[in-house]
Amino acid sequence: MGIIQTSQVKSPWILHFCNSSCNGCDIEVLACLTPLYDVERFGLVNMGNPKHADVMVVTGPVNYRTARVLKNLYNQIPDPKMVIAVGACASTGGVFHNCYNIMGGVDKVIPVDVYVPGCAARPEAIIDGVVLALQKLSKAVGVAK
């Protein structure tokens, strides 16, 4: 177990991608980073660059236009990586399931590791989802968490 694997689990960096969500879950993801919930104390940092990221947080359902962007970003993240689908509509399409431009949940395009329920998902639930993802990640890199 090297230093890189350890730090990947101890301080994972996050890439937040918004498909065609309603913003509800996006502002909750952002709220996780601000003083009340403050996930930065666990070493989680929000990154704009996919090549720096370990965990991808996706909000919103996939539509026909963002599908390509989503796949593109996913492929740019170095392995091992985790994908968290935040919110009902990122998990299944949710309230938008019968809209004509919607393909459905994020798992229609890329593999998803953790689904966070809720519309909008509460910050507590999102943090819970991240913790679950980290447990999976530590198994994947072979580090005891």
Place this chain on the structure above:
Amino acid sequence: MAPRTVAPFGPQHPVLPEPIQLKITYEDEKVVNVVPALGYGHRGIEKACEINEYPKNIHLCERICGICSCMHGISYCEVVERLWPMEVPPRAKYLRTIWSEMSRTHSHLLWLGLLADALGFESMFMQFWRIREKVLDLLEMTCGSRVTQSVSVVGGVRRDIDDEQKKICIRTLQEVRKEVEALVNVLATDPTVKARTVGVGVLTKEQAILLGNNGPHLRASGVKEDCRMLGMQAYGELGFEPIVETDGDCYARALVRAREALQAIDLQLEAFSKMPEGEIFVRPKGSPPANEAVYRCEQARGEVFYYAKGNGTRNLERLRVRTPTFANIPSLLVMLPGSELADVPIIVLSIDPCISCTER
């Protein structure tokens, strides 16, 4: 002449969580041309509103945008009520006003935080968002949810605010007001904030009117225009006066939003003191008749316009929504050319873009 470069700004980029793409042409560091490319957030909500029955559309309309969710839901209910037509009880009107202003407060605080973040003023970003959590707590206490409130229904509202909650609301709002005031003072006088925003992205009054802009963006250019002046819901009884600045730059837009956040708290406090007792809901009879109606509402980002057409069944024949950001994006084509590359994020942010509203 320096060679020109075309660089895409987005759809995945650090200033906004939302996907918007601007194809920007630069000459060295100067922006010369901008072409917005939209469509990443399109879901097809208007069409889905024709498929669903009319009471279910409230949930869909609330998810046009999660930040102004409450006001989208209220606007949808108001337009269907005008289609009928039916009158909601006065207490329900006041409750709707209170929740609208509460979401305006949280939305403006959110924006002020994002602005501070775009300026690299991390501590102010955190402070604004810390205060905003208190407003979200009030929303959660009174509506049951932090973000998507779902309190409005056709014919009134689903929840009442009792005396106990009212007391907590008033106390918290007064606290929040004090804290926001202190922060806004910093924002308005800090030399680094001023250096980055004064004279950046200037939009004159004539240009703003010509481009059909609306909301705080328009008011920062010196136009006194606000849908709340029409006196819908309870605004007619609250003595509302719009806030206007004249400089039309990013600084003026920040000031308008900051003062509106404070004004929204005052409006809530006043609405609490004037709120009448009584019913909060009247049951609508049957299905919406074959009729059409429009409704204009002032959201945090500007004017939203709802059009609904019924055909006598339980489904609407057509629902059309025109959102504030749709009207404000054209102003980017005027403000961005001539500006520096480093100022692009602040200018884009200064229209308070809400892409999921615009594309639905």
